[in-house]
Amino acid sequence: MSAAAVVDRLRWDAQRLAAWSDPRLSQVEAALSQWVGVDAPVLLGDAMRYAVLDGGKRLRPLLVFAASEAVGGQGAAALRAACAVELIHAYSLVHDDLPCMDNDVLRRGKPTVHVKFGEADALLAGDALQALAFELLTPDDGAIAPAVQARLCRLLARAAGSQGMAGGQAIDLASVGLALDEAQLREMHRMKTGALLQGSVEMGAACAGVVEPAALQALRDYGAAIGLAFQVVDDILDVTADSQTLGKTAGKDAASDKPTYVSLLGLDGARAEARTLLAQALAALDRSALADTGALRALAHMVVDRDR
Amino acid sequence: MSAAAVVDRLRWDAQRLAAWSDPRLSQVEAALSQWVGVDAPVLLGDAMRYAVLDGGKRLRPLLVFAASEAVGGQGAAALRAACAVELIHAYSLVHDDLPCMDNDVLRRGKPTVHVKFGEADALLAGDALQALAFELLTPDDGAIAPAVQARLCRLLARAAGSQGMAGGQAIDLASVGLALDEAQLREMHRMKTGALLQGSVEMGAACAGVVEPAALQALRDYGAAIGLAFQVVDDILDVTADSQTLGKTAGKDAASDKPTYVSLLGLDGARAEARTLLAQALAALDRSALADTGALRALAHMVVDRDR
Numbered sequence: 001m002s003a004a005a006v007v008d009r010l011r012w013d014a015q016r017l018a019a020w021s022d023p024r025l026s027q028v029e030a031a032l033s034q035w036v037g038v039d040a041p042v043l044l045g046d047a048m049r050y051a052v053l054d055g056g057k058r059l060r061p062l063l064v065f066a067a068s069e070a071v072g073g074q075g076a077a078a079l080r081a082a083c084a085v086e087l088i089h090a091y092s093l094v095h096d097d098l099p100c101m102d103n104d105v106l107r108r109g110k111p112t113v114h115v116k117f118g119e120a121d122a123l124l125a126g127d128a129l130q131a132l133a134f135e136l137l138t139p140d141d142g143a144i145a146p147a148v149q150a151r152l153c154r155l156l157a158r159a160a161g162s163q164g165m166a167g168g169q170a171i172d173l174a175s176v177g178l179a180l181d182e183a184q185l186r187e188m189h190r191m192k193t194g195a196l197l198q199g200s201v202e203m204g205a206a207c208a209g210v211v212e213p214a215a216l217q218a219l220r221d222y223g224a225a226i227g228l229a230f231q232v233v234d235d236i237l238d239v240t241a242d243s244q245t246l247g248k249t250a251g252k253d254a255a256s257d258k259p260t261y262v263s264l265l266g267l268d269g270a271r272a273e274a275r276t277l278l279a280q281a282l283a284a285l286d287r288s289a290l291a292d293t294g295a296l297r298a299l300a301h302m303v304v305d306r307d308r
Numbered sequence: 309m310s311a312a313a314v315v316d317r318l319r320w321d322a323q324r325l326a327a328w329s330d331p332r333l334s335q336v337e338a339a340l341s342q343w344v345g346v347d348a349p350v351l352l353g354d355a356m357r358y359a360v361l362d363g364g365k366r367l368r369p370l371l372v373f374a375a376s377e378a379v380g381g382q383g384a385a386a387l388r389a390a391c392a393v394e395l396i397h398a399y400s401l402v403h404d405d406l407p408c409m410d411n412d413v414l415r416r417g418k419p420t421v422h423v424k425f426g427e428a429d430a431l432l433a434g435d436a437l438q439a440l441a442f443e444l445l446t447p448d449d450g451a452i453a454p455a456v457q458a459r460l461c462r463l464l465a466r467a468a469g470s471q472g473m474a475g476g477q478a479i480d481l482a483s484v485g486l487a488l489d490e491a492q493l494r495e496m497h498r499m500k501t502g503a504l505l506q507g508s509v510e511m512g513a514a515c516a517g518v519v520e521p522a523a524l525q526a527l528r529d530y531g532a533a534i535g536l537a538f539q540v541v542d543d544i545l546d547v548t549a550d551s552q553t554l555g556k557t558a559g560k561d562a563a564s565d566k567p568t569y570v571s572l573l574g575l576d577g578a579r580a581e582a583r584t585l586l587a588q589a590l591a592a593l594d595r596s597a598l599a600d601t602g603a604l605r606a607l608a609h610m611v612v613d614r615d616r
Contacts, residue, residue, distance in 0.1 A: 161439030
């Protein structure tokens with residue numbers, strides 16, 4: 001393929017991605033607005049909605065939809081899975097911003113939840129968002145098969161728990177000031193960020209009744225690669241972007257002496273690593289033999305080429 | 309029935325309760341020890357195990373078993389449900405003890421989790437315990453029907469979330485220094501403490517495939533009554549017991565100017581309320597027409613007659 005053809009293909013992907021993602025994002029926003037914090041006690045409900053609505057790239061929900069559609073998954077299940085995984089992501093940010101963790105005051109360009117609502121309500125809002133994620137996955141209206149509900153809960157619980165996101169955050173905490181090697185850094189990020197991104201892909205796949213094992217494994221490999229790529233790019237942006245573009249405090253990894261891909265590999269090395277992981281993600285999709293992977297490919301490019 | 313016969317019956321219940329509960333408690337301890345924090349990063353796993361193992365009355369697990377056995381529920385499901393509900397209870401205590409909440413240093417006679425492991429790891433341990441609860445409910449070994457798994461997740465998520473435990477804690481926070489009337493106090497405690505106790509009973513019932521609707525409603529009524537009774541007795545003990553017996557700081561409700569059943573009804577009034585709720589719980593079991601409610605009856609007595 002000529003260089004021009006590659007550029008054309010990328011441009012097509014970007015345009016096509018917007019046309020594909022916009023209606024799905026609208027669906028997610030409407031569903032979250034309908035489901036989050038509505039019947040909660042007033043301050044708690046406000047804090048939950050503030051933490052979730054009208055913010056973020058919604059990358060995880062898009063991964064759920066893209067994976068679900070690639071395997072012919074069911075739409076009602078995908079919408080609930082998309083919202084559930086976003087709630088887990090949102091709660092993790094609320095707790096991560098608390099004074100006893102990163103003590104951050106700015107998130108998505110707005111005051112963090114504890115700055116606006118106080119620490120206690122921020123803590124409880126995070127707790128309630130995690131519970132709500134599992135409530136969304138288990139409606140009793142008959143719209144989603146119980147086996148799919150159970151599988152979605154299992155995948156989300158594992159991605160969020162001590163061997164996934166929460167475990168990675170604990171390692172992150174313990175690693176401040178330590179010299180991790182690349183294998184240790186990779187393991188930390190596989191858990192802290194990668195598990196929920198990979199979980200999003202697996203939950204999307206779980207919205208279909210049966211998926212061919214080789215295709216499922218390829219989707220897992222795709223998810224693992226973009227999960228790591230996401231963190232590598234995060235480390236790069238922490239150095240190269242400003243706080244206004246990021247919508248959160250830039251430069252805080254270096255300030256807090258945290259090991260990152262940039263501190264380990266240098267800026268160019270980290271950029272090369274991101275391209276390698278992108279290539280691995282796309283190769284996994286080639287292996288999957290699934291027909292409809294356009295959205296997954298475009299999202300992989302988006303993860304690596306984003307500027308915030 | 310003569311007064312002596314009533315006393316005999318109560319004495320029989322107390323002896324029988326120990327014979328019934330001891331093997332079930334051993335099962336729960338062994339299962340929790342096997343499942344909690346084992347493959348977690350080391351400090352996080354230690355904090356999770358410290359928060360859960362070798363402590364507490366395990367009232368909620370016993371309620372799960374008692375309700376499950378009353379309706380002929382399946383043992384593997386009951387054991388996992390029992391452990392899951394205890395994990396939610398344990399995580400709520402860890403977060404509740406944090407400085408931004410009750411700032412308590414003593415729990416079950418030991419330093420609280422954040423005193424021992426630091427605030428950040430206490431926060432993450434609580435988060436990971438909540439995720440683990442849902443992971444325990446959704447094993448992929450085929451031992452529990454997917455429909456039962458999904459129902460257990462739904463009940464636990466609702467009991468733990470913004471319309472249950474977390475919501476009640478938010479109301480509790482907001483009510484410090486306010487004069488609540490009895491209806492408001494009841495609603496707060498129905499959510500804060502009652503939802504998870506009632507949820508334990510409902511989860512036990514959900515371990516059976518099908519339960520007659522009238523029996524299910526009676527079990528719900530039983531759970532609601534003992535859920536409130538538990539909190540009334542908690543309020544009484546906060547005034548009448550010492551910290552050593554309680555294993556936690558006594559007198560803290562009055563010290564923090566929180567509305568309680570004792571502050572609202574007086575000590576005698578609160579005691580009378582506890583007896584009334586006990587009678588309601590037992591009457592609900594009579595209505596249930598279930599044959600095997602001995603353990604549920606004995607647990608109701610235990611809730612009201614406990615000294616810690």
